[in-house]
Amino acid sequence: MQSSVLAFATDLIDEGADTFFGNLTDRAGVGGVTLASVYHEARDVFPHHPSRVLRYLEPGAAYFRPDPARWAGRRLAPVASTAIGDRDPFAEAADEARRRGLKLHAWTVFCHNDRLGFQHPDCAPANAFGDRHLTELCPADPEVRAYAHTLLDELARYGVDAIRAESLHFHGLRHGYHHERYFEQLGPVTEALLGLCFCPHCHSAATGRGVPAEDVRRVVAAEIRRRLDDERAAAEPGALDTLADGALAAYVDASAATVTSLAADLDEHARRLGMRLSFMDGGGPGTGWLSGIDLPALAKAGVGIETLGYAKSPEAVREKVAAFALHGVRPADLAVILRPMAEDCDGAANLAAKITVLRDLGVPEVEFYNYGLMRLSSMDRIGAALRG
Template sequence: MESSVLAFATDLLDEGADTFFGNLTDRAGVGGVTLASVYHEARDVFPHNPRQVIRYLEPGAAYFRPDPARWAGRRLAPVPSTAIGARDPFAEAAAEAGRRGLRLHAWTVFCHNDRLGFAHPDCAPANAFGDRHLTELCPAHPEVREYALTLVEELARYGVDAIRAESLHFHGLRHGYHHERYFEELGPTAEALLGVCFCPHCRAAATRTGVPAEQVAEAVRAELRRRLADQEAAAEPADLSALADGAFAGYVDASAATVTSLAAELTERARHHGMRLSFMDGGGPGRGWLAGIDLPALAAATDQIETLGYAGTPEAVREKLAAFALHGVRPERMAVILRPMAADCDGPENLAAKIGVLRGLGVPEVEFYHYGLMRLSSLDRIGAALGS
C-alpha cells in the first residue's frame, strides 16, 4: 500500500528540507508527500511550526512558479503566494523527493478560488436570480476549463506522480466564506437550490441535452421566493427531482456531465505527461448530486476516487467504503485520507486497525491529513501504525 502525508509548501519552507522530509521518512515512515500547489483561503493553527503558530493562507494562491509564457493573455492565471517569495517550493520538493526516493503528488484546488472569482465574476457560478458565487469558478465556463487544463500542464514540469484534484466540481451555498450569515432558517431545500448554477454556460449545456433550462430556472426562482418568504414553507420537505415537471433532474444531470467531462479531459492530459489524476470527493456517496458529482461516471473517467476516511473506528471506515462500493466505485480504484489526530484516533492501534481495513479491502493508497496541522506525536503515530 502506498502512503503519503498532505502538506503545505509553507511547512517545507518554514522547517527546511532536512527537518520536513526527515519527519516524513523517519517519523511517519511514508513513501510520498502530497503538496498543495493551488489552495484556498484559510486560517490555521500549526502546532510544530518554528516560525508561525497561526497562519493566514491567501485566497486562491499558487505555491509554484507559473511559466509566464503559458499564461500570456489569459484572464484566469495562478498567482504565486507572497509566502513563497522568489522561491519555487515545488521545484525544491521535487528535487528532495527524488533524492530521497519519495513520490510527489500535487494537491490542487481547482474551482474553489476566491481570488479569481472576485476578479472575474463572469467566471463564477450564478444562482437562479443571477447572483454570483464569487468564491468559486464554474466548471462549465470555457476559460475555467482552459485554466484547469493548463494547471495540469504546469504541474507536469515537476515530475509529479499524481494530481489530487480537489473542488473539481460545483459547490453548495455553505461552502465557506468569512462571516457567512443566515439569520433566518432557510431550510435544506432553499439552501440546495441557491447553490445550483444557472450561468449562461450551464444553461447552454443543459439546453444541448434537451432540458428546458429557462423553464427550470423560472421554477427554481418561484420555489425559492416561496420558501424565502415563509418559515413554514422553508421547512417543507421537497422532491427536487420532480421540480419543473421533472426537468430539474435533467438540469442537474447536465451539470454532472459537465464535471465528468472536465475530469476526463484533465485525466487525459495528466496521463499524456505520465501522471495520474485522483478526483477528491469530500462529501461521500449520495451527497454530491447537486455538486455535479456522478461517482460511477467519475470513477470511469479518472484514475482514482479519493475520499475522506474521517471516522473514530475501523468499522466506520469500512462502512464508508461499503457505501462507495454500492455506487459502483471499487476499493481498488480508491485512495483514502485518514486523520491520525485525537479527533479521529486515540492511538497507533486505532490507526493501524483502520489501515488494516483499507488493506483488506484492496485500497492501494492511504494519505494522512495534515503535516503542519498535526502534532509531531501524530506523525509518530503514523509511523507506528504503518510499521505494525
C-alpha cells in the first residue's frame, strides 16, 4: 500500500528540507509527500511550527513558479504566493523526493479560487438571478478548462507522480467565505437552488442536451424567491426533481456531465504527461449530486477517486469504502485520506486498524491529513500504525 502525507509548501520553506523530509521518513515512515500546488484561502493553527502558531494562506495562490510563456495572453493564470519569495518549493521538493526515494504528488485546488473569481467574475458560476459566486470558477467555462489543462502541463515538469484534484466540480452556496452570513433560515432547498449555476456556458450545455434551461432557471428563481419571502415556505422539504416538471433533475445531470467530461479530459491529459489523477470527492457517495459529482460516470470514465476516511472507528471507515462499491467505484480505484489526530484516533492501534481495513479491502493508497496541522506525536502515530 502506498502512503503519503498532505502538506503545504510553507511547511517545507519554514522548517527546511532536512527537518521536513526527516519527519516524513523518520517519524511518519511514509513513501511520499502530497504537496499543495495551488490552494485556497485559509487560516490555520500549526502545532509544531518552529517559530509561529498561526498562518494565513493567500486566496488562490500557487506554490510553484509558473512559466510565463505558458500563460502568455491568458486571463486565468496562477499567481505565485508571496510566501515563497523567489524560491520554487516544488522544484526543491522534487529534488529531495528523488534523492530520498519518495513519491511527489501535487495537491491541486482547481475551481475553488477566489483570487481568479474576483478578478474575472464572468468565469465564476452564476445563480438563477445572475449573481456570481466569486469564490469559485465554473467547470463549464472554456477558459477555466484551459486553465486546468495548463496547470497539469506546469506540474508535469517537476516529475510529479500523481495529481490530487480538489474542487474539480461545482460548489454549494455555503463554502466557507470570510464572514459568510445567513440571518434568516434559508432551508436546505433554498440553499441547494442558490448553488446551481446558470451561467451562459452551463445554460448552453444543458440546452445542448435537450434541457429547457431557461424554463428551469425561471422556475428555480421563482422558487427561491417564494422561499425567501416566507419562512414557512423556507421550511418546506420540497422535492427538487419535481420542480420544472422534472427538468431540474435533467439540468443537474447536465452539470454532472460537465464535471465528468472535465475530469476525464484531465485524467487522459495527465496520463499522456506520465502522471495519475485522482478526483478528490470530499463528501462521499450520495452527497455530491448538486455539485456535479457523478461517481458511476467518473468510474466508467476510468477516473480514480480520493475520498475522506474521517471517522473514529475502523468499522466506520469500512462502511465509507463499501458505499463506493454501490456507486461503481472499486476499492482498487480509491485513495483514502485519514486523520491521525485525536479527533479521529485515540492512538496508533486505532489508526493501524483503519489502515488494515483499507489494505484488506484492496485500497492501494492511504494519505494522512495534514503535516503542518498535526502535532509531532500524531506523526509518530502514523509511523507506529504503518509499522504495525
